[in-house]
Amino acid sequence: MILLIHGNDLTSSRNFYFEEKNKLSNPIQLAGEGLSYDQFFQSVENTSLFDDSKVLLIEEFFSKNKSNTAEVKKIIDYLNASKKVEIIFWESIELSKTTQCLLKNASIKTFSYPKTLFTFLDAIRPNNAKTLIKLFNDLKVNMEKELIFFMIIRQFRLMLNLLDQTQRIDELKRMAPWQLSKLERQAKLFGEERLKKLYQELFELDLNMKTGRIPYSLERSVDFFLADL
Numbered sequence: 001m002i003l004l005i006h007g008n009d010l011t012s013s014r015n016f017y018f019e020e021k022n023k024l025s026n027p028i029q030l031a032g033e034g035l036s037y038d039q040f041f042q043s044v045e046n047t048s049l050f051d052d053s054k055v056l057l058i059e060e061f062f063s064k065n066k067s068n069t070a071e072v073k074k075i076i077d078y079l080n081a082s083k084k085v086e087i088i089f090w091e092s093i094e095l096s097k098t099t100q101c102l103l104k105n106a107s108i109k110t111f112s113y114p115k116t117l118f119t120f121l122d123a124i125r126p127n128n129a130k131t132l133i134k135l136f137n138d139l140k141v142n143m144e145k146e147l148i149f150f151m152i153i154r155q156f157r158l159m160l161n162l163l164d165q166t167q168r169i170d171e172l173k174r175m176a177p178w179q180l181s182k183l184e185r186q187a188k189l190f191g192e193e194r195l196k197k198l199y200q201e202l203f204e205l206d207l208n209m210k211t212g213r214i215p216y217s218l219e220r221s222v223d224f225f226l227a228d229l
Helices: 010-022 037-050 070-081 115-122 129-139 145-164 177-190 192-210 218-227
Strands: 002-006 028-031 056-059 087-090 107-110
Touching: 002 010, 010 087, 028 037, 037 070, 115 129, 115 145, 129 218, 145 177, 145 192, 145 218, 177 192, 192 218
Parallel strands: 002 087, 002 107, 028 056, 056 087
Antiparallel strands: none
16 A cells, blocks of 8 residues: 655645554654665565554655656655555645656545635735735635635745745745746735735734734734735
8 A cells, every 4th residue: 555645735634644644553754855765675675574564654755856866766666566565655745747647556645725725826916906805705715714814924925035035945945946936026026125014914913813912803804914915
């Protein structure tokens, strides 16, 4: 059994991963980044030799390694040829279809946000309040307002970090060039100083919400924030 858990809905995928992990008795956990074939092979063979019920847990194997390296290819070839391997892979991002297809016999569990969420986040720009509020209202039907608010904060953090020219956060490092270009164009519509001011407003709103000092509901507060962009 090979199970691949991935998706951009990090909270849901992580919760599911821990649910599966908690069902196991003494699983063997390996770090995916830099995992060598020898280390993988020894873990698999020792697991099969001493306890048929053992399961390997491997995190970030596909997202932290290039799929065309010799070590990764050897591991994937082993997995595709073996019928006895018990492994759960967990990835913090949504893998491409090409990457998902590398494992021929895997069950794949994908946790994705609705596409309208990214339409909404991409639409965050000055003087676009009418569209943003409509998209926000549509999203509220199927998503928790707290999660939408978190994603708004994340979007501003990404834009600000991209313009700041300091060390990039991990989320930006994992993005494809076309994603970075789109995000950079979006950030430049605001400018660095305006982004800093808006990010500070979001920080204060988040703090007030957590401390019970928010004067309006979160829904109304987000409406006000979007209307003022």
